[in-house]
Amino acid sequence: MKWIVAVFAVLVLMSVFVGAVSAEGETAPTNLKLDAKPASISEGESVTFTFSADGATKYSLVYDDGKSDSGVTSPKTHQYDKAGTYTAILTAYNESASSTKDVKVTVTEKVVEPKIINSVTVTLSASPQAGNLPSSNTATSNTEGVKSSVSSSWNPSSRFEVGKEYTVTVTPEPKENYKFSSESTVT
Known part of the structure; x- marks a missing residue:
């Protein structure tokens, strides 16, 4: 029984260290960078996402507000219409593997001055x-x-x-x- 637990632990550690390698042995994009500016906005305002990755041939962004874009290039601008905290997820692809990175965006209620x-x-x-x-x-x-x-x-x-x-x-x-x-x- 101890032998099975030890093998399982080794496999878990290997998956952590070899996370950038796909099932076919291909290397997934590495060195992912994702930035959101500004990271805190009001409703109806936009965030500009800048991103890069070594070995990536294509990117997609999921904005966590029900919208997403694929085949995007950096920089990419997205408008958030409702208050909340969102996690934007970048996926970088190459021919046979992918890697992801995320960033938080905070959207506050827009303050409307009374007329x-x-x-x-x-x-x-x-x-x-x-x-x-x-x-x-x-x-x-x-x-x-x-x-x-x-x-x-x-x-x-x-x-x-x-x-x-x-x-x-x-x-x-x-x-x-x-x-x-x-x-x-x-x-």
Whole structure:
């Protein structure tokens, strides 16, 4: 029994040291080099693979995203569309054998900056309940989730992100002297 284990161990070691030789005794391509630049990208961006091998006559690349190319030459560019970690595998061939090498590519979610509306006109009206409007009016803009500033009396300005809905409320002071006739929703 020990003899069988010893023979098996020798065979495993031989396969490790002779890994570049095919079953027919032919030498597979050696000295494989594979590089991915950049190795970390955002969704929708491309990676350029550069590669070489001694004794290779043909190459193929498997990108680990369901796509592959055969008969490729270096450099080869590939676009990754979804976030994730991918293992790109290069296979170098000659007439009767092949060798492989892999490289990791990290794809992160693309950060999309929100589109900002530069100018939105919101019309609100107020009327005094008693007396005349004071000569100096002050408005407070209470726009939830939006950076807002009052540029002058009754002329607040805010930046709104496209595709969201905001309710704009103007509060005159003292508010008990005024009655609102409308409220505006910005979409």
